[in-house]
Amino acid sequence: AQTVTQSQPEMSVQEAETVTLSCTYDTSESNYYLFWYKQPPSRQMILVIRQEAYKQQNATENRFSVNFQKAAKSFSLKISDSQLGDTAMYFCALTARGSEKLVFGKGTKLTVNP
């Protein structure tokens, strides 16, 4: 079974500052993918960033980057220069290679304060 744990139900950050959201996971698969999704009040899930487990280099997408620690099964998301539009629920997700299913964590509610 695959599990994803997000231990921070809520976080807040001041605009322009940096925040890190935590995620740990468990899987017996050797090939898998990790994701961070954003769900704003509009409810539409939007892909933020993706990491392939066989790649050692941490993924980055503009202001978003991850710290992927494979041995520790940790996958944190760093948001730099936080913007008001970053306010949303953030979900960490995992899938095994070849699977069609995403396994999501419970989410972290991020509030960016002006």
Next chain:
Amino acid sequence: DTGVSQDPRHKITKRGQNVTFRCDPISEHNRLYWYRQTLGQGPEFLTYFQNEAQLEKSRLLSDRFSAERPKGSFSTLEIQRTEQGDSAMYLCASSQTPGQGPFATNEKLFFGSGTQLSVL
């Protein structure tokens, strides 16, 4: 490309009634997925289609649930004899995916805004 659309946005029903939701994926997307999201939880996989074929169903999808994608375009999710535990948001997603699956090829899943079901 108008995105994935879901209808209705909200549905309130009484216990025991049947409800049906519709999902229109991005045109030409061959894969379509249904997820369920309960309050305070992340989405959970229910089922997926490749074109019109339903290829996988979660154990979460009891006999009261049925999903169809008759012509490989839009999909419907029906819940019969609704129960209060069915109250959740039902999310649809689609992707244009070759044989290996969306995640292997870095294809994106595009999600709709969901149908929020409340069973009284």
